[in-house]
Amino acid sequence: MSTDAEFADARHIPPIPPQPPRRPVPTGTPEPDGDPLTTVLRRVPAEPPVPAPGMPATPNPARPVPPRPTVPPPAAPPVPPPAAGAQPPSRPDRAPGPPAPAEPAAPTPPPTGRPAAFRDTAAFHLANSRQAWSDARERGAGSGPGAPPAPRHPAATGPSGAPGSEPSRTAAELPPQVPWPPTAPPHGGVAPAPGAPAMPRHPSGRRPGPRLLGAAACLVLGIGLIGGAAAGSWLTDEADAAPPTAAATFAKGRDVWHNTPVDRLFPRTVNGLGAGPGGADRTWTRIAVAPDSGCTGAYDPKLAAALARAGCTRLLRATYADATRSGVITVGAQITKADQPAMMALNTRFSTKSLGNRTDLLPLPYAAKGTPAEDFGRPQRASWTVRILTDIPVVVYAVSGFADGRVVTEPQPAEAAVRPGTTTAPAESGLGHDAKGLADRIGTDFRRAAGSPTQTTEAPS
Template identity: 45%
Template sequence: MSTSTPRTAVLAEPGPPAPRRRPGRVFAAVLCTLLGAGMTGAAGYEAVAEHRAAHRPLAADAAYRKAASLWRATPVDTLFPPVLDGRGAGPGGADRTWTRIALAPDADCPAALSADWRALLAPAGCTRVLRATYTDATRSSLVTVGMVFTPADAAAMQGLRGRFAAPAGYGFDDDRRAAWTSSVLPEAPVVVYAVSAFNDGRTLDAPRPAEDLMRQDATGPAARAGLGHETKAVADRVERAVRALAAPPAPEPTR
């Protein structure tokens, strides 16, 4: 009778016992995850809110009041660019270019304005006056352009429209003044003005409004030299810079 050796089954060694989950640790981990997500979400919301607040346009009256401080908050080359482009600004649409040749320190109103301007501005108040002088490419003319900043509200400034006389120049005497212009800005408590002269030092009878010298039938050396056009064009370009700085930014498009 034959016999066979029985096969022994090979058993795997038992592994380490599975870790037991403790309810307290699980809860803490979930809580940390939720808190982290909440803080991240809050930070993201705060960043978006700050971005929107920074780019939210100011109300018109707030923007108007803020513009009263442009004289001290804006780089001088922004208010008075070193070079002004006068494309199409000369008589008959001729191109012009003006280079800044003199820049006055910001001044108190009594030191920079004539007596009639000071009297007119007295009810509204006067904060500061900025001035610069430009010359054309041929250096035959001079144009002083100025900004008068006031603390007045829009209603008081509107009452000043059309009441100013010829302003004082900067770098030339009053008897050399040729053409002048002034405007009260609707976006800011600022009066922008300009007054021109011949660079050769000649004296003139009296300064004339730039608009009068720009008419086709205007006569006299200042009209023939285009000083009315130059005076108005220089003032307009500086005025545009102030308006762009004072106007509230356009709202961002909704996404």
């Protein structure tokens, strides 16, 4: 029973025409195979044409004419209208048929399409034949190779389907099928072997031009040059970071006088932490720098004779004043011509024979005009020291005196004036500490300029 007949009110159901009797299927008409609907709904043969009155009927030898019905179907009793306030009767399983006609009705030709009387029967058969339809479609769809799978829920063929069945959809309502991506045609050249992988080709279909190859070669060459320069710089830095040998340091120390700025060898200000009497800090300021020259006239005759064995390449001198401007100090550095064994022998001779403590081996001061050291001469020398460096060919000395030009009758070596408890004028005034502290600092600057890795300690002369 259809959905409209199930939920409609029986009072408003239009009369249904009587169903024609089922005609037998001719024996000569073959039934189509593979269509599950033919097992449920069979095709109704066309009605032979009715001859006009007065014309003899021409029988069709191929299709026999079935007998027409003579007895009409029994009429259903009329349904009385419900009383006011009464409950409507329950819906019958089928709609009541029309009242029986008083006399036999003339037969009507069958409709060309599906009549409205068959909608209940079609819905019923379609609901019951759903499983048979799906199984037959699946068997027919999977029979051939490459056949598409059959739909699991076929659409109903009639305008109204069974309850719970899916509505039919037209081709425009179906979702669009995504086409497969087109396959690129093979190259017109040599065809690849079956099963061989496709060889990639240049996007433009041509080989790279000479400009592209040249640019790639330049890029590779540039990267190689940069990498080589970086590797060379790294190796050079590693070589520079390695400690130099004693021979290399000694050879470099011979050239520091013209390869190093004067402010590095003789700084403008020198701070002596704990270099004064009693561990006090001292500060010395440079007031004059002498032009580089030879060693002639720079020493007393006996000191010049003692240093003559080492030779003289250059003599550098500078004069400093202490923070109170009461003392002046001249510092000198003699670049010798001797090798390292000769410098070690000279240091041993000065240490063992105490040549640095003799008052007749005093170095001369540098008295620059217009400075606090203008009156600093031979009589004003109060303390001194001489250092023979063994790791570089340099002899460092320092001599100190009073800035007011007073005469010192008993000069004292710096190593003796810095001893605790000494009450001499050079010791109490700190002139011995000034000479020793400046000589140590200038010797360290020369060693640092030559790249000496260690601080060599020589015996005081």
